[in-house]
Amino acid sequence: MTGPGHHNDFTGGDGDVHAVVQAGAVHGGVHLTMPAPHPAALPIPAQLRATPGCWSDRTDELDLLDRYAQPCADADHGQTPSTGHDDAPTLVVITGAGGVGKTALALRWLHQLRPQYRDGQLFTDLRGFSGIRPADPGEVLERFLRALGISPDQLPRDVHEQSALFRSVTAERRLIILLDNAASAAQVRPLLPGAGRCLVVVTTRRTLPGLRVEGAHYLDLQPLDETGAQQLLDAMAGADRAAADPDAARALIAHCGRLPLALTACAAHLATHRHTPIARLVTRLNDERTRLA
Ligand SMILES: Nc1ncnc2c1ncn2[C@@H]1O[C@H](COP(=O)(O)OP(=O)(O)OP(=O)(O)O)[C@@H](O)[C@H]1O
Ligand SMILES: [Mg+2]
Structure with missing residues (x-):
């Protein structure tokens, strides 16, 4: 003009x-x-940590977990008739003692399910048992919302509003959400999607019965069985070590209470001290136990 x-x-x-x-x-x-x-397209969140390099079987537990997630996982593929759960998130709580393998099991299972949850995976450590302040749900929601594309200026300040926004944002997505080391049901609740077909896994050393109200499925994880413990020792330290002295290997496994955390620590020691016989390690551990008793 x-x-x-x-x-x-x-x-x-x-x-x-x-x-x-x-x-x-x-x-x-x-x-x-x-x-x-x-805004630059955000990558689909893929926050799950890697699974342990050496894996000892948890077939029964993985089968049970698969059954818990079945209605949700199949819904996209039309393999099962609607169960009424199709539009509700699945919540699984893995309980058990420290070092029994809760996080490792959750990671192993969730990595297998990744292809069925196309919108990605969120992970957070809720620090329920780390000796420092447990994570505040608001702090976690902020990180989750940002990972899902909410910009800092769109983030509500109030935790109830953050939680409501999180429910809105997750309702149409198929996400895996791993809430590791939960301290309480109250800490978990604001982090739960309200509708849609997300899969939420909580790990905790407590029983968290309060999450039953949210429809949680529970798996109380026990130490490895004798075969699983032997597998772990062989995979990390080398099968030749146990084969050289099966009685000492059994004593070591018993000493560790078949707990993966203790077993991996002992196996790592054996792997770095190639000439230490298992029997010597067992003697040293027994001496320490006697000294501390
Ligand atoms: N089935 C398994 N096969 C191989 N390694 C395992 C297995 N389960 C656990 N581990 C290893 O044992 C150690 C303890 O496992 P993990 O951290 O999963 O225990 P946790 O129950 O989550 O403990 P915490 O309560 O302290 O969080 C880790 O190094 C993990 O990699
Ligand atoms: Mg853990």
């Missing part, structure tokens, strides 16, 4: 202002309007 008092606005629909032909003089200011740049 020409003439005094006219504005000359050119708007770039896709961020580019293309060639404009101007015949004659331009009067008045020239205004170029560009749309706000699209």
Whole structure:
């Protein structure tokens, strides 16, 4: 346009202002309007930590977990008729003593399920048993919401509003959410989706019966059985070590109470001290126990 008092606005629909032909003089200011740049597409969150490199079988537990998630996992593939759970998140709580393998089992299972949960995986350590302040649900919600594309200026300050926004954002997604080391049901509740087909796994050393109200399935994890413990020792320290002295290997497994944490520590010691016979390690551990008793 020409003439005094006219504005000359050119708007770039896709961020580019293309060639404009101007015949004659331009009067008045020239205004170029560009749309706000699209925020860079966020990567699909993939926050699960890796599974242990050496894995000792937990077949029965993995089968049970698969059954818990079945209605939800199958819904997309039309393999099962609707059970009424299709539009409700699945909540699984894995309980058990420290070092029994709760986190490892959850990771092993959830990595297998990744292809069925196309919107990704969220992970947080709720620090229920780390000796420092347990994680505040608001702090976790902020991180989760940001990972799901909510910008810092869109984040509500109030934890109830954050929780409501989280339910809105997750309702249409298929996400895996791993809440590790939960201290209480109250800490977990604000972090639960309300609808949709997310899979939430909570690990905890407590029993958290309060989550039954939210429809939780429970798995109380026990130490490995004798075969699983032997497998773990062989995989980490080398099968030749136990084969050289099966009685000492059995004594070591018993000493560890078949707890994966204790077994992996002993197996790592044996792997780095290739010439230490298992019997010597057992003697040393027994001496320490006697000294501490
Ligand atoms: N089935 C398994 N096969 C191989 N390694 C395992 C297995 N289960 C657990 N582990 C290993 O044992 C150690 C303890 O396991 P994990 O951290 O899962 O225990 P946890 O029950 O989650 O303990 P905490 O209560 O302290 O969180 C880890 O190093 C883990 O990699
Ligand atoms: Mg753990």
